[in-house]
Amino acid sequence: MSIVVTGATGNLGxxxxxxxxxxxPADQITAVVRSEEKGAGLAAxxxxxxxxxxxxxxxxxxxxxxxxxxxxxxxxxxxxxxxxQHKVVLDAAKAAGVALLAYTSAPGSLTAALADDHRGTEQxxxxxxxxxxxxxxxxxxxxxxxxxxxxxxxxxxxHAAGEGRVSSAARADYAAAAVAVLTGExxxxxxxxxxxxxxxxxxxxxxxxxxxxxxxxxxxxxDTKTLVGILVGAxxxxxxxxxxxxxxxxVEKGELVVTSGxxxxxxxxxxxxxxxxxxxALKG
Numbered sequence: 582m583s584i585v586v587t588g589a590t591g592n593l594g595x596x597x598x599x600x601x602x603x604x605x606p607a608d609q610i611t612a613v614v615r616s617e618e619k620g621a622g623l624a625a626x627x628x629x630x631x632x633x634x635x636x637x638x639x640x641x642x643x644x645x646x647x648x649x650x651x652x653x654x655x656x657x658x659x660x661x662x663x664x665x666q667h668k669v670v671l672d673a674a675k676a677a678g679v680a681l682l683a684y685t686s687a688p689g690s691l692t693a694a695l696a697d698d699h700r701g702t703e704q705x706x707x708x709x710x711x712x713x714x715x716x717x718x719x720x721x722x723x724x725x726x727x728x729x730x731x732x733x734x735x736x737x738x739x740h741a742a743g744e745g746r747v748s749s750a751a752r753a754d755y756a757a758a759a760v761a762v763l764t765g766e767x768x769x770x771x772x773x774x775x776x777x778x779x780x781x782x783x784x785x786x787x788x789x790x791x792x793x794x795x796x797x798x799x800x801x802x803x804d805t806k807t808l809v810g811i812l813v814g815a816x817x818x819x820x821x822x823x824x825x826x827x828x829x830x831x832v833e834k835g836e837l838v839v840t841s842g843x844x845x846x847x848x849x850x851x852x853x854x855x856x857x858x859x860x861x862a863l864k865g
Contacts, residue, residue, distance in 0.1 A: 582680070583629065584763050585645060587613040587670060588654035590620065592723070593685065596756030597652060597763075598623060604764045613644060635666035638673070645677035650763050653684045655699065664701035671702075671709050681769060682706065683714040683762050685755070688774060690836045693827040712769040714762050719776030719839045720749040720828075722855050725786065726862035731815070737799040738787040741808040742832035745783075748776030748839040751853035758847040776839025777852040786855070793859055805830050 584601060588594040589612030601610050607627030614620040620630035633640035635656055645651060653670050656663045667684070674682050684706055687699040699717075706713050732738055758775055762768045781789075784800040791798035803811070805826040812822035831837060845852050 582648040582650075583609055583611045583646065585611040585613060585631075585649050585651045586654065587652065588656070589623065590614050591654060591657065593752055593756055594654050596753050597654075597759050598628065600756055600760035601763065602626070602628075604760060611644070635669050638669045641669055641673035645673050645679055647678040649677065649679045650681045651679050651683065652759055652763055653682060655685050655702070663698040664705065667702040668705050671705055671711065675709050675711055680712060681714060682711045683716055683759060683768075685759070686715050686717045688717050688719050688776065688837060688839060689772070691831055692836060693824070693831040695824050695828055714768045714770075715772040716755070716759055716762065717772065717774050718755045720747050720837050721755070722749050722751045722853065722858035724749070726855075726858045729790070729862055732790060732798065733794060736797060737801040738783055738790065739801040739803060739808065739811060740783045741803055741805040741826050741829035742783055743802055745832035745835060745837070746780035747832055747837045748780040749837075749855060750775070750777035750844055751858050754844060754848060754852045758844055761847045761849075773843040773847065774839050774841040775844040775847075776837075776841070777855070778842075778845055779854060780838050781855060789856055789859060793856070793863055
């Protein structure tokens with residue numbers, strides 16, 4: 582039996598693999614990567630490497646085995662048919678007879694276009710009959726803390742979220758939840774709504790950035806159309822800008838507030854405050 586992680590060298594996958602290495606022997610972990618080169622560092626640490634691609638179903642045929650626990654980390658390629666990509670893994674998992682397939686989804690309350698592929702994948706997973714765990718990951722601190730350059734340049738946090746609040750958490754928190762599911766028992770056919778313990782508003786976020794950066798940072802709410810124009814002007818493709826603005830509209834409606842407490846319960850500790858992630862980003 583192996584614990585199999587797709588997207589193992591991605592932003593979330595890297596944290597998951599590190600967490601697994603603290604809990605189980607390296608040879609019980611299979612990292613699914615796009616190329617041998619990407620997996621070289623993990624192979625050197627004793628992790629099993631499987632080279633496979635969502636767009637090439639035949640590459641997954643020999644990756645999964647009966648009894649495996651699988652973490653399907655959602656694809657991140659904009660413009661791809663992500664549901665079809667994910668079904669490649671679901672089909673291989675069903676054919677192999679895996680013990681569990683955990684999927685990193687989006688909050689059940691999220692209606693933004695960003696959630697459509699997640700809902701489609703969830704439906705396919707439930708229809709497959711596989712033992713499943715839905716890890717409905719909320720928003721990530723890093724969605725904001727890795728985009729500080731324009732905030733610090735223009736001394737403003739520009740958004741279309743109004744006074745809405747966000748229950749974000751650090752990537753490492755969501756990864757720890759996945760590790761808990763993959764290495765624990767009793768998670769079959771469960772859905773976890775995951776988010777940070779403390780929800781924050783953009784006004785509070787702007788104040789926190791200003792406090793830590795030692796300068797005045799304005800809270801600059803705009804409408805979604807204006808935000809799309811700003812993002813396109815900054816070089817983002819318009820479809821992606823529309824997706825991001827759509828998320829802000831969902832924030833304004835309260836769709837990214839998660840009150841379940843599932844994340845801190847799964848990881849056995851409080852979630853990381855956004856102030857801590859901001860401090861780390863500003864030091865970096």
